[in-house]
Amino acid sequence: MTYSRPGVVYTGIVLTYLFVWFAPVKANSITLAPKDPAAVAAGKMLYAEHCASCHGENLEGQKNWQNPLPNGRMPAPPHDKSGHTWHHSDVLLFRITKLGTEKVVGGDYKSDMIGFQDVLTDRQIIQVLSYIKSSWPAEFQKLHDGVNERAKLYGN
Secondary structure, X not given: OOOOOHHHHHHHHHHHHHHHHHOOOOHHHOOOOOOOHHHHHHHHHHHHHHOHHHHOOOOOOOOXXXXXXXXXXXXXXXXXXXXXXXXXXXXXXXXXHHHOHHHHHOOOOOOOOOOOOOOOOHHHHXXXXXXXXXXXXXXXXXXXXXXXXXXXHHOO
């Protein structure tokens, strides 16, 4: 069926755009876009607003990030090449960012890392993670790509 009224066609285009842009991303289909300038730029701004206060303006993390704080929780790790972010698949990084570390790890694990599911859209989470990955040297991005390939074969 075709519509001849321009308003109906325009409304259909807008609704399609909104569905594609804001529809939840399937967790097993996460793919970061570190070579997409628009995604990286948006991610950089979102990182500065929502992540830098804990993980550092330059992705450096908190001091002594590998040693527990007095409360027993771990400090925020760096997201640059010196940290372990690149050791985790896109899917796992997405889940941790969206749900929070405690929900992903489970058990009695406690973390100051909140879930951002009520703060950022799925697409915004992907943009932040794309920005982070874009900051890694090419060698680390390639290593991370290998992590993703193994995750597809064996799970997160």
